[in-house]
Amino acid sequence: MYLKIDIKKRNNVRVIGEGENTLVLAHGFGCDQRMWDYLVPYFEKDYKIVLFDYVGCGQSDLSAFNKKRYSQLSGYARDVEEICDALELSNAIFIGHSVSSTIGMHLAIERPDLINKLVMVCPSPCFLNLPPDYMGGFEKADLEELINLMDKNYLGWASYFAPLVIGEGHDESFKQSLKNSFCSTDPSYAKPFAKATFFADDRHLLPKLTAPTLIIQSQDDSLVSIEVGRYMHKAIKHSVFNVVEAKGHCLHMTTPEQVACAIGEFLD
Amino acid sequence: MSQADVDHFPCLLFVTHIESTQVLSGNSFAESFLNVSFSELSLKLTDILSKASLIFYESYIKPILLNYGTCKEVQITIVTKAGSRVPAVANVSLVAGKLYWAMYPAEERDKLYQELVSARENLEEKTEELTRLTRLDPLTSLLNRRALTSDLTKIVTFMKRKYVPVCLVLIDIDYFKPINDNFGHEYGDEVLSKLASSLTNVVRESDLVARWGGEEFVVALYNSDLDGAEYYCSRIHEAVQKISLPNSEHLTVSIGVSAIEPEDVKDKDVISKTINIADSALYKAKNNGRNQTQFG
Numbered sequence: 001m002y003l004k005i006d007i008k009k010r011n012n013v014r015v016i017g018e019g020e021n022t023l024v025l026a027h028g029f030g031c032d033q034r035m036w037d038y039l040v041p042y043f044e045k046d047y048k049i050v051l052f053d054y055v056g057c058g059q060s061d062l063s064a065f066n067k068k069r070y071s072q073l074s075g076y077a078r079d080v081e082e083i084c085d086a087l088e089l090s091n092a093i094f095i096g097h098s099v100s101s102t103i104g105m106h107l108a109i110e111r112p113d114l115i116n117k118l119v120m121v122c123p124s125p126c127f128l129n130l131p132p133d134y135m136g137g138f139e140k141a142d143l144e145e146l147i148n149l150m151d152k153n154y155l156g157w158a159s160y161f162a163p164l165v166i167g168e169g170h171d172e173s174f175k176q177s178l179k180n181s182f183c184s185t186d187p188s189y190a191k192p193f194a195k196a197t198f199f200a201d202d203r204h205l206l207p208k209l210t211a212p213t214l215i216i217q218s219q220d221d222s223l224v225s226i227e228v229g230r231y232m233h234k235a236i237k238h239s240v241f242n243v244v245e246a247k248g249h250c251l252h253m254t255t256p257e258q259v260a261c262a263i264g265e266f267l268d
Numbered sequence: 269m270s271q272a273d274v275d276h277f278p279c280l281l282f283v284t285h286i287e288s289t290q291v292l293s294g295n296s297f298a299e300s301f302l303n304v305s306f307s308e309l310s311l312k313l314t315d316i317l318s319k320a321s322l323i324f325y326e327s328y329i330k331p332i333l334l335n336y337g338t339c340k341e342v343q344i345t346i347v348t349k350a351g352s353r354v355p356a357v358a359n360v361s362l363v364a365g366k367l368y369w370a371m372y373p374a375e376e377r378d379k380l381y382q383e384l385v386s387a388r389e390n391l392e393e394k395t396e397e398l399t400r401l402t403r404l405d406p407l408t409s410l411l412n413r414r415a416l417t418s419d420l421t422k423i424v425t426f427m428k429r430k431y432v433p434v435c436l437v438l439i440d441i442d443y444f445k446p447i448n449d450n451f452g453h454e455y456g457d458e459v460l461s462k463l464a465s466s467l468t469n470v471v472r473e474s475d476l477v478a479r480w481g482g483e484e485f486v487v488a489l490y491n492s493d494l495d496g497a498e499y500y501c502s503r504i505h506e507a508v509q510k511i512s513l514p515n516s517e518h519l520t521v522s523i524g525v526s527a528i529e530p531e532d533v534k535d536k537d538v539i540s541k542t543i544n545i546a547d548s549a550l551y552k553a554k555n556n557g558r559n560q561t562q563f564g
Binding site: 138142145146148149183185198222248253 | 286287288318319320321322323324325326328330332334335342345381384385429
C-alpha cells in the first residue's frame with residue numbers, strides 16, 4: 001500500500017553508520033528509537049544501523065495507525081518487513097528490546113531472507129502466568145491495571161482535556177506535543193501496543209525460529225525472570241543465552257557497554 | 269534541615285538505586301505509610317510498587333529518567349506491606365545513579381481521573397457507535413451512499429500515488445416495483461436484505477459493498493480489472509438467482525460496470541463520472557433484456 005519513501009517517513013527511519021552488514025534496532029513498548037542512543041556509538045563505525053519508530057510511537061506518522069493491524073505483534077512485524085523492503089535490505093541483523101525480540105522472531109520466521117541473525121535484549125515470548133507450565137510473571141489483572149495507569153498518566157501528562165476529543169478532533173498543537181514526547185501514553189496508540197505486547201503468547205513460534213539467536217538477559221529483571229530466558233534458550237534451536245552482569249530491564253540504556261560486548265562476541 | 273524535619277513532611281521521600289532497585293534510605297513518613305523499615309537491606313522497589321506499576325516504571329519512567337533526569341507527576345500504585353493498594357503520584361529525579369522519589373498518596377485525584385477515563389471511554393464508545401450508524405444503511409447494514417463515496421475518495425487518493433485497478437459495479441434489481449406491488453413492501457425489504465447478504469458473500473473482504481439507493485447497489489472491486497469484474501458479476505448473477513420469489517420465479521439483477529482508468533484518477537469528479545458510465549452500461553443491460561452485465 002505504501003511507497004518506499006512513505007515507509008521511511010511513516011516509521012521515521014534513520015540510517016546511520018558504515019559497514020557491509022546492517023543492524024536493525026527495534027525499540028520496545030513505551031518509548032521510541034531514542035532508547036538506542038546509548039548503544040549506537042559502539043557499532044556505528046562497523047555497521048550500517050537502521051533506526052525507526054513503530055507506527056503509533058515516537059515521531060512516526062500517526063495517521064498511518066490502523067487499530068486492527070497494530071493490535072497484534074504481527075502488525076508491528078509488518079512495519080519492520082516494509083522498512084527492510086523499502087531499504088532493500090537482506091540478511092540483516094535484528095536487535096530487538098523486550099517485545100521487539102518477539103516481533104523480530106515473527107519476521108525472521110516469515111521472511112528468513114531479511115533476517116540473518118537475531119539479538120533479543122530482555123525478551124519474553126509471553127508475559128502472562130499460564131500455570132502449571134509457564135510463569136511469565138504477570139496476571140491478566142496486572143495488565144489491566146497497566147492499561148488503566150497508562151490512561152491516567154496520559155491525562156496527567158498531556159494537556160488535560162485534549163484526550164477527551166477523540167478521532168480526528170486532535171488539533172495541530174496537540175499533535176505536535178505528542179511528537180515531542182519521548183514516551184507517549186496516548187491511549188489511542190499505546191493501548192493497542194500494550195495489549196499486543198502483554199497479552200501475547202508466542203511461545204509456539206520459538207521452535208520455528210532457525211536464525212542464530214542471542215538472548216541477553218540481566219541477573220535481575222523485574223519484568224522477565226531468568227526462567228523465561230532459559231525457557232526461550234531451550235526452545236530456540238540455534239540460541240546463545242547470555243546473562244550479563246547487570247540488573248534491570250533496559251540494559252541497552254543502563255549498561256550499554258556490556259550489551260555491546262555480548263552482541264560483539266555473538267556477531268564475531 | 270534536620271532528619272526530624274524531613275520525617276515530618278506528609279509525603280513519602282525515599283532513595284533507590286537505579287540498577288538494583290534497592291531502597292537505600294527514606295523518611296519515616298514513608299516507612300510508617302508502607303509499614304516497612306528502610307534499614308532492611310533487602311527492600312526493593314519491587315516490594316513497594318504494584319506489578320503494573322513496575323511495567324510502567326521499566327517502560328516509561330526509567331527511560332524518561334535516563335534521558336531527561338527527571339520524571340514528573342507520574343501516577344503509580346503503592347502496595348503496602350499489609351497488601352493494601354494505594355494510588356500515588358510521584359516526582360522522581362536521577363542523580364548519580366540514585367533515584368530520588370517524592371510521592372504522595374492520591375486517592376481523591378485517582379477517583380477524579382477514573383471518572384475522566386470512564387467518561388472518555390463512554391464517549392469513545394458512543395462516537396464509534398454513532399460513526400457506525402451514520403455509515404450504514406439501516407435496512408441492509410451495507411455501507412450507505414455517503415460512506416461509500418467517502419471510502420472511494422480515500423482509495424482514489426491512494427491511487428494517485430500508486431495506481432491499483434478498481435471497478436465500480438452498479439447493480440439494480442429487475443422488476444422490483446412489481447415485487448413490491450404484488451408481495452408487499454415488507455417482502456420487498458426482505459428481498460433487499462437477501463440481496464445484500466448475497467453480494468457480501470460473493471465479494472472479497474477488500475471490496476466495498478453499498479446500498480446506493482432504492483433497489484440499486486454498488487460494489488467497488490479493489491484490485492480488479494474488467495476481466496476480474498466479469499468473473500465477480502457472473503458470480504453475483506448466480507447468487508442472486510438462488511433468491512426465489514413467492515410466485516416461484518427467481519430474482520434477477522441487471523449490472524453495469526465501469527473501471528477507474530489510470531488517466532481518470534486525477535480528475536476530481538472521477539467517482540461520479542465512473543458511476544455515470546456504469547449507469548449507462550446498466551441502462552444498456554436493462555434495454556437488452558435484463559438479467560445481464562454490460563460494461564461501460
